[in-house]
Amino acid sequence: MNNGLVEYREGKSILLVPEESLKSNVPPMQPAFFNPRGAENRDISIIVYQTFYNLVGKNLNFLDILCGVGARGVRVAKETDVAKVYLNDINPNAIYIAKKNAEINNVMEKCMFSNDYAEHFLASSRRDGNYFDIIDVDPFGTPSPFIEDVIRTVKRDGMISLTATDTPVLCGIHERTALRKYYGRSLRTEYCHEIGLRLLYSALAFAAARYDKGIKPIFSHSTRHYLRVYAIITDGAEEGDKCLEEIGYIGHCSICHDRIRLWENSGVCRRCGQKLNVAGPLWVGKIFEKKFVEAMEDTAKKLGFRKYLKMINLAYMEAEGPISYHVVSGVCDRLQITTPSIDKVVERLREKGYFATRTILNSRGVRTDAPVNVIEEILLKLANI
Numbered sequence: 001m002n003n004g005l006v007e008y009r010e011g012k013s014i015l016l017v018p019e020e021s022l023k024s025n026v027p028p029m030q031p032a033f034f035n036p037r038g039a040e041n042r043d044i045s046i047i048v049y050q051t052f053y054n055l056v057g058k059n060l061n062f063l064d065i066l067c068g069v070g071a072r073g074v075r076v077a078k079e080t081d082v083a084k085v086y087l088n089d090i091n092p093n094a095i096y097i098a099k100k101n102a103e104i105n106n107v108m109e110k111c112m113f114s115n116d117y118a119e120h121f122l123a124s125s126r127r128d129g130n131y132f133d134i135i136d137v138d139p140f141g142t143p144s145p146f147i148e149d150v151i152r153t154v155k156r157d158g159m160i161s162l163t164a165t166d167t168p169v170l171c172g173i174h175e176r177t178a179l180r181k182y183y184g185r186s187l188r189t190e191y192c193h194e195i196g197l198r199l200l201y202s203a204l205a206f207a208a209a210r211y212d213k214g215i216k217p218i219f220s221h222s223t224r225h226y227l228r229v230y231a232i233i234t235d236g237a238e239e240g241d242k243c244l245e246e247i248g249y250i251g252h253c254s255i256c257h258d259r260i261r262l263w264e265n266s267g268v269c270r271r272c273g274q275k276l277n278v279a280g281p282l283w284v285g286k287i288f289e290k291k292f293v294e295a296m297e298d299t300a301k302k303l304g305f306r307k308y309l310k311m312i313n314l315a316y317m318e319a320e321g322p323i324s325y326h327v328v329s330g331v332c333d334r335l336q337i338t339t340p341s342i343d344k345v346v347e348r349l350r351e352k353g354y355f356a357t358r359t360i361l362n363s364r365g366v367r368t369d370a371p372v373n374v375i376e377e378i379l380l381k382l383a384n385i
Helices: 036-056 071-079 092-104 118-127 144-153 175-182 192-210 237-244 290-303 306-318 328-335 342-351 372-382
Strands: 005-010 013-018 061-064 084-088 111-114 132-137 154-164 213-223 226-235 247-252 259-262 277-283 356-359 362-368
Touching (some): 005 036, 013 071, 013 092, 036 071, 036 132, 036 154, 036 213, 036 226, 036 290, 036 306, 061 071, 071 084, 071 092, 071 111, 092 111, 118 144, 132 144, 144 154, 154 192, 192 213, 192 247, 213 237, 213 306, 290 306, 306 356, 328 362, 342 356, 342 362, 342 372
Parallel strands (some): 061 132, 084 111, 132 154
Antiparallel strands (some): 005 013, 154 226, 213 226, 356 362
């Protein structure tokens, strides 16, 4: 097509996207950014936002503050019942393409466009008394520079969703950078993606508390190169205080791989006495809201996103589970035994009275409150050793 744009179908929408973005492993920033590998991210957001609409039961407005070619915003306008969609990007080419996408999907009347810096747009919106029910922050890298402005611009009991693609920072490779950007140290462990999600939530909680607000995490996931969190923002100093009570640490033993929730930045392993490696401060509360996740299942069916039902069901199962998960193949490698069926491991743990389920954060992971030695005993028995 003209201007190097080609048609690309995603969900129920047809999008014009830069042709080069479909060919490159790293999508180019010019003429505008579009990542085709973010389709699952956008699909799940459609399910979450429609579920939120169904539960709130009123007209909602939505802001995509870093909209790129408008893939998410246009899809929200076309595929959900959100009443008004605002799309902003500093790149004028992106806004030009976003408008074209709104036109070809017949949703121009639902869409408002702005070519501005994200921070300036948010500040101007507050000055004019314009606040949003849902604000989506999906940057190339860290969302940390936008968190405080977004907290201040979302409506009471509104939703904020954050994407982070700086997984080396959040997952323990650059732990000091995590401290600078998210106010907590990351840790390189088998469950590092969960630590990354909890750092995102704690950064959101700290920012909310500064403005006498709280957060209520409702859904989280980690897919390939990015982490994604969704939270409802509640009003009141008491809400902020309540959330700060959910900030703690995770202690991890590098010798026996035990892990424990801590309330201070130090500790020794309850199993072998080794000094623990510590991640945090970070969110140690729930990262799924069970009733919301249950409602997502019905929404996914109605929208035709049945391929995500397994993910949603697993999130429902692990919503009340403990912090962290164990990667079964990693434990088996340490024991030098063959990896058994994950479902069989879950079954044996439940037979012993422990909480156990698979997790959406790692296809080989098991979320359980069983001690490491019990997990090892079960795996050895399954291996007939």
